Amino acid sequence: MNDRVVIPANPPEAPELDVEPETIRGFARSLRSASAQIDDLGTFVGGSARIGDWQGSDAAAYHQDIAPIGHRADAMSLALRSVHQQADDHADEMDALVEERTDLEQRRGHAMQWISGLWQRSRDLGEDEVPALEADAARCQTACDTLADDVAGWLRRVRASERRMLQTFSRVATVEQVEKKYGGVPDPADEPLSRMPRGGMPEEVRAWWDGLTRDEQLAIISASPGSIGNLDGVPAWARGEANETSLTRDVAAWEMLEFNGSITDDERGWLENARSAQDALADTRSRVDPVTGEPLVSQLYLYDPAAFDGDGRVAVSVGDLDSAQNVSVSVPGLTTEMTSIGGNATNVRDLYEASRSMHPDQTTATLAWIGYDAPSGLDSGRVGFEGAATEGGSRLADTLDGLRASRDDPAHLTVIGHSYGSTTMGHGLTDHDVDVDEAVAIGSPGLGANAADVGDLDVPDGHFFVGRNSDDPVADLGDKGWVNKGDALGAGLGRDPAEDDFGGRRFQAEDVARGGPPDWWVDPTPGVPDTIVWEHSNSLDMHTGYYDPDTESLWNMSQVVTGHTGDEDLMRADHVHDPWYDGPRDPEADADIERPSTRQRVP
Amino acid sequence: MMGRGSGPVVRLAVVLVGVILGVVAMTGCRPGSGEEEAQEQGLRDSRDQTVTELTAALDTVTAGLPAQLRFSQGNYDTCRSDLRGATGYAYSVNGRLDLAVAPTRADLTRLAGLLTQAGFEAEVVDEATVRGTKDDLTLRLSRLDQEPAYLFSGGTDECFGIGRDRAGDYSVDKDPIQLG
Structure with a gap:
């Protein structure tokens, strides 16, 4: 060994930082x-x-x-x-x-x-x-x-x-x-709140918000979260923070009443709504991004547990709505109320994870939007009429405007309507001026009376898509026109958007369990007394599986959400055709069902 | 324009169907059975098998490349549902392997070799992905374009029906797995 060379001592260690x-x-x-x-x-x-x-x-x-x-x-x-x-x-x-x-x-x-x-x-x-x-x-x-x-x-x-x-x-x-x-110090939230535009356009709201100091913004979130939590034009991060402040406060207050035994029936319902939102946020945040491994971001974009006579209003994102390159808004349909946010958040989480996995170089945020009074529970009969969809379409248009106005860089914006939610989306796209890049109808009974064909929709040419499982009984309700009008005699909510005359672009969305037994049936076994058998593989599942991982439908929707909409980018499906001399025919009913991986990169 | 009206009787039927579906979904009424318990056990077994098999396979891959497991997570993927949410799940796992340098298309052949070594039938699917299958288990690894990493996912297609009252327990994997 040579002792003329001085070799450095080991450098110091940075102490362990025991912090979460x-x-x-x-x-x-x-x-x-x-x-x-x-x-x-x-x-x-x-x-x-x-x-x-x-x-x-x-x-x-x-x-x-x-x-x-x-x-x-x-x-x-x-x-x-x-x-x-x-x-x-x-x-x-x-x-x-x-x-x-x-x-x-x-x-x-x-x-x-x-x-x-x-x-x-x-x-x-x-x-x-x-x-x-x-x-x-x-x-x-x-x-x-x-x-x-x-x-x-x-x-x-x-x-x-x-x-x-x-x-x-x-x-x-x-x-x-x-x-x-x-003591006696004026609340820094008071003065800026007095300048807040009441009933203003989202752009005015955005200008007001941007004019506030960071301290003023944070003061408003703390002191008056309800004033901005659902205000279109305010950025999603601030709405999320404000709504979570309200959520935590509400749950604490109602749980105290529950503990005291003095909670009313209404309050008990609101508490259940609030807890559903809390669970959806927690479930989402317990997962990690499939590319980075970082915990998923989730924003509470809408929160109003007492809205719509206690059905509640809520929207939960997966991903950052303020910065993602792609943003999608999913509109659910029948039976949707605030307590359904868990299942809907799972759907958009599946869409998020598929979009990220298939295109890891793009950032995406998906929003489960229960922002309208969908037919549910005892008022489910409204599903046969367009009133809820008309009113919901107006609210949806406001949300889309708000998402646009709250960002400097325009996101690639997709709206997706499922079931009655597609009718709501249809009214949003026909009755209002909206600015979306893509629109997708899945399991649609029709886009409403104002949508005779794709030309009536406020969507760029060639960017309206339809996913329809050929075995979906709800999607079969849409009017096919001509003599037979379809299996349900055209009892749906407008034209079937999967039909060739409508003019949308149909992608494959067949369910892997297509052609299975119906929901319940009488056991035909000889010698066995008549018994009603329930099957898990049911006809309703044909209507609710569009967001399931590793399905044609989720794969195609992820392609649309990430802007891959060329003919070669999608699994194209043939349209429903209704010849004048016979009933409608769906060529997809005989097509092979594919199982594309929605957790695999698309090169 | 083609007609789009519908008779009042048909419209009434749609309304009634809506009411029934809404009330059924609201009450979540569905008869239970011993079959559901068997299905739930099947799901748990599928999870155990997936985790065990993929751990072994990824051990071979990480040692052979070499690579480091950055993260992994288990998923109960919805494969059956009703209007209130999932009623059936398939178990899968996904995660990421970090490498020293970004893999090229040529590296996929070597990766396929490692999967074969791990007992899988392996093939290069396209310029980004290698797929390996072993019995009913599939493992896919996709290279990232500009990062030294592979994303992986694996599981079976088998779908297990879970009663509505228990389905919520599987909304996330509450007992997180860590492969490798």
Whole structure:
């Protein structure tokens, strides 16, 4: 060994960072919801707790007594909000520091390998090799010094972040501190809210929102989440944060009433709706992106658990609606209400995962939109009429406008309507000016009375698609025209969009269980008493499997959502044909069923 | 334009069907049976078998390339449903393998060889994907274009019916797997 060459010592290790940023974020969300709850108390005491007709000395005494409570509640709300904000920042900082530590550890690993190599070379070193080894050792020393500096800097940032968090806590640790710091301080949300355009176009809303400071935006999300949670034109991240603040607050409040035994039937229904949204978000976030392995982003784009006489209104995304290159909006149909969001979120999650897996170089966000009062439960009879679809089409058009207005860079936007949801989509596309790139009808009983053919739809030429399983009894309801009108005598909701005269582009969407037994049947076994047998492979499944993984339908929809709409990009299907002399014929009924992988890249 | 009206009787029938479907979906009424328990057990067995087989196959692949497992996750894929959501599932797994350098089309042949070594019948499907099959199990690996990685997915097509009251338990894989 040559002792003339100084080989660097091992560089310092960045200490293990035992932190879960997502847990800190959850804590921050709880603080924000608590802040919103307490802010509501302040508002109540300051406003609605005042009884207009009650005057005189007793009323004055009462109001004098409760005034400090309101004052204190407002201060407490602001204090919690400040801690929430710091906790949120702390979580972001910790995310960055965890990533930085991984990088530092990788560099340390390389340095150790380098040092080990230097030691090996230094054994049995020839005289002529000394200068080269000295030079290499010097370079290694420089790299180790830089790494040591970076580790020290990283450690300083860890401590500084922890210190800021602690300081924020310690500033509001007592009621006195809170009152001193925040008592009488105007809520930073109040003034910007007073300027909010009421009933304005999404573009005006967007301009108002963009004109706010970051602090004002965050203050509104905390203090008045209901004012922007469902407001078209506000970016999805802010709507999601606001709606989750409302959601957490509502669940806490109604669970308290449930615990006390004082919850009303209405409130119990709203609680069930809210929990459904909570579960859908949690389920989505428990999954990871199929390309990056990062947890899935999910935004609560609509939240109104008491809407539509308690059926509720909700929309949950998979992926980031603000930044994704492709955005799709899925509109479900019959039986849909807020408690159905779990199944609908699974559908759009399958669409998201397929789109990402098939085209990993593109980013996508898919939205399960239960934003209208679909026929459901006891009012399912409305499925035979277009009233709910007409009203829903208007709401859908507003949502599409909002998604467009809230972004600078236009997403490739696809709207997908299933079943009665396709009728709703049809009204959105015929009764309103919308700006979508693609539209897809699956399992459609018709797009409504205003859609005689594709020319009536506000969709670019050649970008209206139809997926229809030939065994789907609902898709069979659409009017085929001519003599027989179809198996259901044209009792559907307008023209069958899969028919050749309609002018849409049909893709293969056959169900793998096509041709199976019906939903229930009488056991024909000789000697066995008549028994009604239920089969899982049922006719209704022929109508509900369009989003199932590894199906023609999901594969084709993913191609459309990601903008791969050339004839060679899709599994094209022949149209339903209705000759004048006979009943309609669906050539797909005899076609082979394919099982394309929706988790495989499309080259 | 072709006519599109419908008689009141037919319209009434559609309305009634809507009401029945809505109420059935709302109440979730569907008779239970021992068959459902057997189906659920079948799903669990399918999961165990998929995880065991794919773990072994990916061990061979990661050692041979070499590659590192970045992540894996299990999926209960909906294969049967009604208006309220899934009523049947097939189990599958997907994930990602990271490599030192981005694979080219030529590397797929080598990957197919490793799958063969792992007991699969393997073929290069197209310029991006290799598919291996072993009995009723399929494993696919697709290379990414500009990243040194393969995305993989594997499972069987077998669909197991799960009663509506139990279907919600399978909305996500609540006992996350980690292959390799």
